[in-house]
Amino acid sequence: MAQRWPLPIQGAYYILLPRYGDERGYMQESFRTDTKLDLGDTVEGQPSHQIAWSKSCKGVLRGFHTSPYYKAVSILSGSILDVLVDLRPHSPTYLKYAFMNLSEEEPGEVIVPPGVGHGFLSRSDDTRMLYVQGGVYKPEQEVNVRWNDAVLNVPWPKEEADAALVSAKDSTSALLSEARPDTATLKPGRRISLVIGASGQVGGALCELLTDARCVGTYCANAAPRPGCVPFDMDAAADNPKLAEQLLSFVRPAVVYICAGFTWVDGCERDVEKAQRLNHRGPLAVAQAAKVYGAKVVFYSTDYVFDGRAASMTDDAAGYANGYVETAPLNPLNVYGKSKVDGETAILQCDPSALILRTTVVYGPEMQGKNFVYQLARRLADASGMSVPNDQVGSPTYNRDLAAISAELVEKGATGIYNVVGEEIMDRYAFAVEVASALGLDSSTVKGTETVAGAAQTFGKADAQVGAERPLRCGLSMEKTLAVVSHRPRSVRDAIAHWKATPFAAGAKELGS
Numbered sequence: 001m002a003q004r005w006p007l008p009i010q011g012a013y014y015i016l017l018p019r020y021g022d023e024r025g026y027m028q029e030s031f032r033t034d035t036k037l038d039l040g041d042t043v044e045g046q047p048s049h050q051i052a053w054s055k056s057c058k059g060v061l062r063g064f065h066t067s068p069y070y071k072a073v074s075i076l077s078g079s080i081l082d083v084l085v086d087l088r089p090h091s092p093t094y095l096k097y098a099f100m101n102l103s104e105e106e107p108g109e110v111i112v113p114p115g116v117g118h119g120f121l122s123r124s125d126d127t128r129m130l131y132v133q134g135g136v137y138k139p140e141q142e143v144n145v146r147w148n149d150a151v152l153n154v155p156w157p158k159e160e161a162d163a164a165l166v167s168a169k170d171s172t173s174a175l176l177s178e179a180r181p182d183t184a185t186l187k188p189g190r191r192i193s194l195v196i197g198a199s200g201q202v203g204g205a206l207c208e209l210l211t212d213a214r215c216v217g218t219y220c221a222n223a224a225p226r227p228g229c230v231p232f233d234m235d236a237a238a239d240n241p242k243l244a245e246q247l248l249s250f251v252r253p254a255v256v257y258i259c260a261g262f263t264w265v266d267g268c269e270r271d272v273e274k275a276q277r278l279n280h281r282g283p284l285a286v287a288q289a290a291k292v293y294g295a296k297v298v299f300y301s302t303d304y305v306f307d308g309r310a311a312s313m314t315d316d317a318a319g320y321a322n323g324y325v326e327t328a329p330l331n332p333l334n335v336y337g338k339s340k341v342d343g344e345t346a347i348l349q350c351d352p353s354a355l356i357l358r359t360t361v362v363y364g365p366e367m368q369g370k371n372f373v374y375q376l377a378r379r380l381a382d383a384s385g386m387s388v389p390n391d392q393v394g395s396p397t398y399n400r401d402l403a404a405i406s407a408e409l410v411e412k413g414a415t416g417i418y419n420v421v422g423e424e425i426m427d428r429y430a431f432a433v434e435v436a437s438a439l440g441l442d443s444s445t446v447k448g449t450e451t452v453a454g455a456a457q458t459f460g461k462a463d464a465q466v467g468a469e470r471p472l473r474c475g476l477s478m479e480k481t482l483a484v485v486s487h488r489p490r491s492v493r494d495a496i497a498h499w500k501a502t503p504f505a506a507g508a509k510e511l512g513s
């Protein structure tokens with residue numbers, strides 16, 4: 001059975017073809033029209049109309065060529081770096097690119113949908129490419145776009161690209177702005193960010209901020225995929241780092257934001273291994289792959305790396321000055337906090353220029369409608385009420401502020417650990433009352449409760465199982481971060497007003513629904 005991976009371009013696939021070898025050599029299938037691609041606009045059931053092959057010497061670069069029919073591209077000998085660029089203005093992955101290494105030893109096939117540009121760089125002297133096409137070549141129907149267009153800014157390997165042998169036709173192809181006039185206002189130098197966990201509240205806000213043309217998101221099997229995202233299983237990558245390597249090799253991002261994680265604090269207590277996979281070893285696999293492809297890593301962590309035992313709002317010995325400072329001594333109390341400490345440590349060891357962003361009590365619009373503010377709004381709307389701890393202090397953080405400050409820190413070249421939170425420190429009960437007031441809802445059914453050590457925290461649902469020990473006086477100081485960035489986090493009241501007034505680009509759940 002062939003293995004196949006959707007690429008970060010809608011309708012494009014990389015297929016690893018099975019090869020059947022024996023002492024005579026091997027038999028290899030290439031294109032099959034019964035290949036299931038789940039998409040109406042690709043090959044399933046479509047006839048092929050032309051078969052062609054080409055030979056290229058080492059250093060030859062061809063492309064980008066766009067046809068009105070699909071192409072199934074595979075390699076017969078040699079090796080190439082294959083590149084696709086989405087030139088379909090109505091595609092959710094418009095202007096994104098995808099990279100694949102194809103070689104005789106790893107005989108992959110690439111399905112190029114109609115309207116997607118294709119190009120490649122030959123890396124050996126006898127590269128032979130095979131094309132099976134859904135239409136016949138008619139030069140007047142082809143759209144060619146300059147391989148090194150500054151707006152597309154495809155990250156070809158610099159040395160090889162500088163020395164590449166390019167035909168006169170390809171060197172003078174249309175610029176992107178000529179072939180696609182809607183791109184005329186786009187700035188050159190755009191780079192792609194990879195957001196791991198784009199269906200979540202942090203990843204979603206990042207995708208919204210970075211706009212879809214500058215960002216590729218990933219989703220895991222149990223989350224609703226955002227349009228144009230690619231699947232990635234962080235849990236599996238923890239034990240099979242090749243999955244992370246492959247994702248990075250397809251996307252070649254400038255920055256990787258690792259937002260996915262196992263953030264259910266009581267759940268971590270019950271499944272320590274899963275916490276380690278999702279909060280430590282999976283992110284480490286991503287960081288190792290990012291290092292290979294020269295991408296900057298941003299890893300989201302938490303104030304639960306601390307024990308929350310500061311004696312007062314300004315406790316020097318605990319490193320607490322209206323919130324923990326970045327250098328405060330670590331002492332996680334629960335499995336979740338410990339797994340995040342392990343993740344932070346491993347990533348910084350792998351790449352000291354990585355950025356670790358500690359945040360806490362994140363809320364804001366999201367596709368899944370799961371965060372505390374959604375739960376509260378639902379309970380207040382149906383008057384079922386909610387019990388909320390009044391002794392757990394933190395810094396509620398609006399996801400769009402978190403995204404904006406994250407991107408600004410990256411832009412400014414920040415490395416190491418930074419706190420990124422809202423500036424108000426308040427307990428969960430005070431937060432709930434503030435949210436209710438900002439939403440114009442009656443907060444009388446919100447009950448402040450004391451934290452019971454070791455009890456699961458479910459905000460009302462019955463849960464007799466063991467829970468995690470919670471640090472109480474948490475929250476993070478923003479002093480270091482605010483000295484670097486110009487974006488200022490909103491107060492809870494302003495954030496809720498902003499949320500209500502500004503629809504979420506990817507379509508978030510409505511508050512109260």
Ligand SMILES: Cc1cn([C@H]2C[C@H](O)[C@@H](COP(=O)(O)OP(=O)(O)O[C@H]3O[C@@H](C)C(=O)[C@@H](O)[C@H]3O)O2)c(=O)[nH]c1=O
Nearest residue numbers: 052054062063064065067071118119120131137167169
């Ligand atoms: C592609 C093609 C070219 N030709 C002719 C036109 C020209 O005289 C000569 C060389 O053409 P090109 O320089 O365009 O060939 P080349 O650069 O190899 O074109 C190929 O590039 C890669 C990136 C693709 O994706 C392919 O679909 C195809 O467009 O061959 C055909 O007769 N039939 C064909 O199907």
